[in-house]
Amino acid sequence: MKKEYCSFRDRLVDYNINVNIVNGILATIALNLVNPYFAKFAERLGATDYEIAYLTSLPHFVSIFAFIPGAILIESYKDKKKITGFIMTIHKLFYILLACVPFFKGVNQATLFVMLIGLMNLPGSIGTMGFQSSIGDIFLPEDRGKAMGLRNRYATIFGMIVTFLSGELLTKVPKTNEDAIHLYQIFFAIAFVVSMGEVVSYFKFRGMKKNKSKDKYYINSLKETLKNIPKEKDFIIFSLCSIFFHIGWMGAQPLFSIYSIKVLKANEIWLSAISIASNISSIVAYTKWAKLADKKGNSLALSIAIMGMGITPILYALSNSIKQLVLFNIIVGISVAGTTLILFNILLEVTPKKNRTIYIAVYNTFIAIISAIAPILGIAIKDATNIKVALVIIGILRFIASIFFFMRDKHNKKKSYA
Numbered sequence: 001m002k003k004e005y006c007s008f009r010d011r012l013v014d015y016n017i018n019v020n021i022v023n024g025i026l027a028t029i030a031l032n033l034v035n036p037y038f039a040k041f042a043e044r045l046g047a048t049d050y051e052i053a054y055l056t057s058l059p060h061f062v063s064i065f066a067f068i069p070g071a072i073l074i075e076s077y078k079d080k081k082k083i084t085g086f087i088m089t090i091h092k093l094f095y096i097l098l099a100c101v102p103f104f105k106g107v108n109q110a111t112l113f114v115m116l117i118g119l120m121n122l123p124g125s126i127g128t129m130g131f132q133s134s135i136g137d138i139f140l141p142e143d144r145g146k147a148m149g150l151r152n153r154y155a156t157i158f159g160m161i162v163t164f165l166s167g168e169l170l171t172k173v174p175k176t177n178e179d180a181i182h183l184y185q186i187f188f189a190i191a192f193v194v195s196m197g198e199v200v201s202y203f204k205f206r207g208m209k210k211n212k213s214k215d216k217y218y219i220n221s222l223k224e225t226l227k228n229i230p231k232e233k234d235f236i237i238f239s240l241c242s243i244f245f246h247i248g249w250m251g252a253q254p255l256f257s258i259y260s261i262k263v264l265k266a267n268e269i270w271l272s273a274i275s276i277a278s279n280i281s282s283i284v285a286y287t288k289w290a291k292l293a294d295k296k297g298n299s300l301a302l303s304i305a306i307m308g309m310g311i312t313p314i315l316y317a318l319s320n321s322i323k324q325l326v327l328f329n330i331i332v333g334i335s336v337a338g339t340t341l342i343l344f345n346i347l348l349e350v351t352p353k354k355n356r357t358i359y360i361a362v363y364n365t366f367i368a369i370i371s372a373i374a375p376i377l378g379i380a381i382k383d384a385t386n387i388k389v390a391l392v393i394i395g396i397l398r399f400i401a402s403i404f405f406f407m408r409d410k411h412n413k414k415k416s417y418a
Contacts, residue, residue: 012207016138017147023201024155030095030195032159033166033187036275037268038117039257041184044177045101047110049262049382053254053375058118060250060371063125067368068222070126071361074133075221080357081208084130085199091127092195094120099188102181129364133357136348137208144348148341149290153283156337160279167272180268225358232359235350237411239363241404242343243370245306248397249339250371251378252313255391263387264322277326278333285337292338298346299409303402305338310398317391 034041039052070087077083094116101113139147166187174180229235260266260274293301308331315328351359382390 013139013143013147016205016207017143017150019201019204019206020135020138020147020151021154022204023198024151025158026194026198026201028155028159029162030092030191030198032162032275033191033194034095034098034184036163036271037166037170037184039254040261040266040268040271041181042110042113043261044181044184045110045113046108047114049254049258049379050376051110051114052257053379054114055117055257056250056253056375057372058114059121059124060368062118062121063368064365064372066122066125067129067361067365068358071129071358072219072222074126074130075355075357080130080134080137081203081205084127084134085203087123087130088127088199088202089196091120091123092192092199094123095188095192095195099185099192102185125364125368129357129360131202132344132347132360134202134205134208136351136353136356138205141349144345145290145294145341148344149287152286152337152341156279156282156286160276160283163272163275163279167269167275170268170272172269221355221358225355225362228352229359229362232350232352234412235359235363237408238346238350239366241401241408242363243366244404245398245401246367246370247374247377248313248394248401249309249374251374251381251397252391252394253378254375255313255378255382255387255394256316258382259316259319259387259391260322260325264319264325266322266325270322270326273326274322274329277329278336281330281333282337285334286341289338289341293342293345297409297412298342298349299405299412301338302342302346303405303409305335305342306398306402306405308335309339310395310402311335313391313395313398317388317395 038055039047042052042055074080074083097116098113098120101109101116104112135144135148170180170183170187174183260271264270266274289301289305292304312328312332312335315331316325319325319328347360347363348356351363378390378394381393385393
């Protein structure tokens with residue numbers, strides 16, 4: 001009987017890993033068709049530096065109002081898969097709205113585009129949170145590293161191909177700025193179709209248990225979570241370290257876009273080359289980071305990954321040509337792969353299973369507040385100094401965050417020894 005149980009469990013894990021890979025591939029194809037070029041598309045519509053910053057800032061600001069209400073809904077709804085899939089569908093519909101932006105004449109199209117990107121993150125943040133919580137239910141801790149590592153690895157391969165092809169088409173096919181905008185509209189439509197496949201694949205996951213609670217007063221789940229948070233020391237320490245890190249992480253995003261597009265004059269093909277260089281190193285790095293985390297622990301591996309991310313803004317500041325920037329992004333890909341993978345794994349580690357979605361929502365809300373402010377802060381530092389000085393300052397903030405995560409690792413080891 002025990003052998004039969006193990007065999008069934010292994011088959012279920014393998015099946016869900018394969019579904020997770022397909023889901024990740026479809027999600028990445030949709031994203032990489034358009035996301036690497038959001039800033040360039042906004043520029044083609046006439047965006048200012050601050051509007052480019054709002055592309056990073058506004059989605060996080062909107063998500064502040066989405067995480068906790070969304071988490072209460074997901075955690076209290078009997079069928080988590082059904083409600084999460086429904087919200088994901090609403091999120092994907094925004095691709096159609098983005099495709100329609102150039103049709104609106106007599107309005108500031110760049111502002112409209114930025115606003116839609118922000119509003120898109122309302123269902124997007126809730127859907128992502130539901131997916132994260134689902135992964136915590138579907139895979140046991142010992143399976144998550146492998147499951148997410150393989151997902152990210154295969155998704156990156158397909159994402160790299162799509163980024164290359166889309167960059168080539170956006171650079172070589174259009175003869176005028178208006179032609180390029182029309183091609184973007186086609187890509188947004190394709191992204192919608194592919195992302196609906198992502199939603200369908202999500203429903204293929206097996207083994208998700210339905211919530212037993214039939215409590216209609218959803219606020220009770222939030223009250224219980226908020227009451228227990230002070231007792232969850234690991235959750236609090238991790239959240240504080242991550243909040244500080246996100247100042248440096250999100251603060252750099254508009255600076256990277258402005259430096260690439262306005263200083264080094266990158267077009268879509270160069271933007272795709274930057275993304276591909278990062279993706280190539282990520283393909284190998286995801287599974288390597290998972291093995292390092294298993295061997296040395298998630299906290300130590302994360303501090304190393306963030307140290308690599310601290311180098312990134314400095315490398316940007318040292319780049320005098322777009323070709324140099326492409327080469328430097330190989331290091332970027334390695335660091336980002338480790339950071340995104342291990343941050344997610346640690347978040348699942350430090351959140352209790354009961355009301356996990358709400359814990360994730362509380363964490364994401366604080367991250368969203370910082371992430372909404374940080375891009376504007378990055379532009380303000382640039383305006384007060386210059387873009388190269390701002391990049392160096394952001395790099396220093398990331399190094400400090402790496403030290404905080406290293407200290408957290410030491411603290412956990414001492415506690416474990418005691």
